[in-house]
Amino acid sequence: MEEVIKNKKIEIGTSNDAPWSTVTAEGKAEGIVPDIIRGFLDYMNVDAEIRSTAMPFGSIIPSIQSGRIQIVGDAMYKTAERQEQIDFTDILFYNPEALVVKKGNPQNIKSLEDLGGKAAGTYEGTTWIDTLNNIKGADGSKVKVNVYPTIQDVMADVESGRLAAALVDSSVSSYAISQNPNLNLELVPEYSPDKTAVANGLGIAKGDPEFITLFNQYYAQALSSGEVKAIFEKWGLTPADYWINK
Structure with missing residues (x-):
């Protein structure tokens, strides 16, 4: 001080x-x-x-x-x-995380387990890297985890379809979507994070x-x-x- x-x-x-x-x-x-x-x-x-x-x-x-x-x-x-x-x-x-998908949720992602066998991403330095690496789908398949320098990079690849979903900051993603109606993204409403860990x-x-x-x-x-x-x-x-x- x-x-x-x-x-x-x-x-x-x-x-x-x-x-x-x-x-x-x-x-x-x-x-x-x-x-x-x-x-x-x-x-x-x-x-x-x-x-x-x-x-x-x-x-x-x-x-x-x-x-x-x-x-x-x-x-x-x-x-x-x-x-x-x-x-x-x-x-x-x-500040709980959110599961962000392309608008319309074309791959019908409702939970983290739905990401098994699919490509999903988050950004450097977050605890969500470990979360994604530890997920297994119903058939035992793991997530193809992509890690980006920034949250903006992650969201761009979800919007383009290169990622099935992103596990990112809920406040930042919801704020970005509300401020930019042209973003072709949405939050998965069925996903409910545990606030005690955030x-x-x-x-x-x-x-x-x-x-x-x-x-x-x-x-x-x-x-x-x-x-x-x-x-x-x-x-x-x-x-x-x-x-x-x-």
């Missing part, structure tokens, strides 16, 4: 996935996570610029560890493996317990005051309670 106050800037990394976190053409950080960080800076009465760097999702933790960025400015699950690499705040929100926290480099404590204090009061709910609603994630509460 002392470094942020001294330098009057905070460096975050994002995979450029609206509505969580994006970088505008002018270099401005926008989205739910940057707005939460701005709220924290206001709470601390710290005048600091948020600088955001776009990168593949799989590069965010290494960039924290190398010091290139200071905060995970994106949605990231608090898994046990990741907590060995970086520190996390308390839970900010829950808790997200704000990640930072290890060794700054003061930041974690102060941020947790801010976020608790921001939840209580309705500030967090207002941020989610501003960015189109409604009802906000779906993502904020387990």
Whole structure:
């Protein structure tokens, strides 16, 4: 925290996935996570610029560890493996995955098991790579797993028909489809993910317990005051309670 106050800037990394976190053409950080960080800076009465760097999702933790960025400015699950690499705040929100298919669902995908023997994809650095690799169809066939640098690349190959489906971030995919009616994609309504495994926290480099404590204090009061709910609603994630509460 002392470094942020001294330098009057905070460096975050994002995979450029609206509505969580994006970088505008002018270099401005926008989205739910940057707005939460701005709220924290206001709470601390710290005048600091948020600088955001776009990168593949799989590069965010290494960039924290190398010091290139200071905060995970994106949605990231608090898994046990990741907590060995970086520190996390308390839970900010829950962000379950979605099963995305071409509009009309031409291959009749209703569940993960339906992907057995078919090509499906996700993007680098996500826990869904393991999920897809562990799936077996009713006949025992495995998924032909394709891993891409970005969620946008995955969605493009579903739309083109190269993939039967994508296992990706539910909020990002639903937001993209709602904002771009011409996208030839839809979410599989029959797929119901387990929210207990998808808790997200704000990640930072290890060794700054003061930041974690102060941020947790801010976020608790921001939840209580309705500030967090207002941020989610501003960015189109409604009802906000779906993502904020387990």
